[in-house]
Amino acid sequence: MRRSLMLIVFLLFSWALSGTAGATPDKKVVVVIIDGLWQGGITPELAPNLTRLQALGAVGVMNHNSLGAKTEVNAYLTIGAGSKASAPFTRVRAFEIDEAFGEDLQQATGRDLYVRHFGVEPQGALVVPQMPQMKRAAEQANYRLQPGLLGDAVHDLDGRTAVLGNSDQGRNPHRPAALIAMDGTGIVDSGSFRTAQVQDETRPYGVRTDMQALYQEFLKVQKQAELIVLDIGDTSRLHAVKDVITTEQMERAYQAALQDADRLIGDLLPHVGADLMLAVISPLKNQLPDAATLSPVLIAGGDIAPGSLLTSGTTKRAGLIANYDLAPTFVQMLGGDPLEYHFLGQPITAIEMAPGEAMAQLDQIVADMLLPSGVRSLLIKPWLNVWIGVAGVILLGTIFRQTWLHLLTPLAELLLLFPLVWLYVPLFNPATRQDIMLYSVVLALTAWGGMRLIAQPLLRCGLLASLVVLTLLGDMLLGAPLMKESVFSYDPVVGARYYGIGNEYMGLLLGAALLLLNVLLAVRPRHMKLYTLLLFFAIVWLFAAPSFGTNAGGAIAAAVGGVYTFLQLSPVKMTLRRWLWLACGALSGVGLLFALNLGGEQTHIGRAAELLIGGHYGEVLQIAVRKMELNLHLLRVSAWGKLLILFSAILLVWRMRGAKTPFLLHNFKTQIVTAGAAFLVNDSGVVAAAIILLFAVVPLLSIREQNLDILPTEQQAPQEWTTR
Secondary structure, three states: OHHHHHHHHHHHHHHHHHHHHOOOOOOEEEEEEOOOOOHHHOOOOOOHHHHHHHHHOEEEEEOOOOOOOOOHHHHHHHHHHOOOOOOOOOOOOOEEOOOEEEEOOEEEEHHHHHHHHHOOOOOOOEEOOOHHHHHHHHHHOOOOOOOOHHHHHHHHOOOOEEEEOOOOEOOEOOOOOHHHHOOOOOEEOEEEOOOOEEEOOOOHHHEEEOHHHHHHHHHHHOOOOOEEEEEOOHHHHHHHOHHHOOHHHHHHHHHHHHHHHHHHHHHHHHHOEOOEEEEEEOOOOOOOOOOOOOEEEEEEOOOOOOOEEEEEOOOOOOOEEOHHHHHHHHHHHOOOOHHHOOOOOOOEEEEEOOOOOHHHHHHHHHHHHHHHHHHHHHHHHHHHHHHHHHHHHHHHHHHOOOHHHHHHHHHHHHHHHHHHHHHHHHHHOOOOHHHHHHHHHHHHHHHHHHHHOOOOHHHHHHHHHHHHHHHHHHHHHOOOOOHHHOOOOOOOOOOOOOOOOOHHHHHHHHHHHHHHHHHHHHHOOOOHHHHHHHHHHHHHHHHHOOOOOOOHHHHHHHHHHHHHHHHHOOOOOOOHHHHHHHHHHHHHHHHHHHHHHOOOOOOHHHHHHHHHHOOOHHHHHHHHHHHHHHHHHHHHHOHHHHHHHHHHHHHHHHHHOOOOOHHHHHHHHHHHHHHHHHHHHOOOHHHHHHHHHHHHHHHHHHHHOOOOOOOOOOOOOOHHHOOO
16 A cells, blocks of 8 residues: 555656646746847937836847848848858748738738648748748858757747737738747747738838737737747838938938837836846847947846846957847746757856946947947058058069069068057057047057167067067957957957957967067077977967967967977978878867867857767868858958968969078978968968968068078077078
């Protein structure tokens, strides 16, 4: 009897546990889409409820990243996939299953179209029949992404999804919000596209969203779904007609749409709490001339502290998140583990601030990011174009053995100073674009004038290289505050990189480090093997460390360059065995990458390491193929590609002419090997390789053309400098 009773209790307990494991999550996420929302438009007078939401939750800004062009469809699809994504269409034709529409000169329903595309019956109230197109685009992209991954994750948690509202453009259906909530089969569980819309001849396409009706629809689906997406629609329609209306009318229509949306936010605010997260997002930037290129994100509820700043492991910047960080954040709110899914983004967290300081801090953060972003092309493009012209002249002079090449030395050294100068410009707190340009020119000319006081070209090269190395190493150790604001560095507004060292300064550091070692070898040849090991070990470690450089390609290129330079410092020729040693150096760099990035902070390096260790070789191969495809594309079409080709041609012609200067020959070898490694292992290695070769080409002008004897005496000269 006792055993039977215990068995019954055990079975009941097991049943209870299984029921709990499969229960619907008791938390909810409500996403309100207000396309074109911008920070400057959220004021207590125009949007009092959005202003309240800022104080109730956390604020930040996000970029509009995607795999392809920054279109509306790509932006929405990126948010729903949690990874950069793209689709081969401009309108989202999502439908309710019983919604009738014209298709192929006959009437059809959403269910009919879904069955035609999938061959199975839809298992939800809303369908996105374009999913097969998105799947094929994802397969062809050589990129790790799954359209509809957010919806899949919600379903894995036994939750349900819903979408309310539309962005229809007249008779053309357009429901991009479905791309956020759908699953991998193009299904949204519940909701409605056709309700909550009324006629209004003053609005785009003569319609507007009835916010009270939309709120009533929300109350109906609130108990049915855990992820609910509300599409305001009015601001999206305004974006669609921006080219045919005046700027003044656009401002008036935007303010009217924002005031309507603000009333909906006021109705939703009482629902916010520990079990309901409210997120207001804008997948598209505002089209007004004064609007910033970053869109505000307002999140309240869950574990978000009031009056805080948003950040994420993707950006590691206060106030800034990536648009693909939203999906893993919502999954985490619903009780899931984002690490179980192939999200590129990472969950958003909140940085607590003193009361009332979050908005002021965010405004300053945005200004600090937008200023260098806006002036970047005004400075980098002319600098790059001048370098291309100078490189062309150097190539012609080298081919025809012109003795006047040394006259280009002052200009080449001045151009080489600008990337270093751009690191120091932020220290002067420039307030305008004109300030940045003025400080750049004045600092560069001042530094150039000081360097020209040094008559010995070798010492000038050594001084410039040492300044670059010390500045960049010190900046990385401090968390890269200078690189984050330099116009020559990565642009967080674009979103290719947010922290660490980018390929531009990675190439600058490697080229300068090699030149510095070669200069020291000419001046003080003793103990150079030790110096080489120490310097490049420090560089590889800083590049690999998740808290400093986090540049995988840079770490591998530095390992290759360091080992090759070390091998060159011995009297033995480069045999197969020594090339194997070089390969071992690259592998050691990879090993250090993995060791520093496995576990703890999630970085792109750590994720690649986990893929490799987990046996996902196909996905690792996709990463490598994507890097090479991008490199070849940049080599063909970019100005950096032209510069790399010109520099390579200069060095090739110079070498074929029978180079005799041991210093230049040794510098040439180390720079060309390191540039080759950087080109092969970086997704924009063209940029890094071209910058590395700057430090091989510039010394040719002053040192070779002036026939300066920069070598030590024959008794002091190391064996490896003999030409053989």
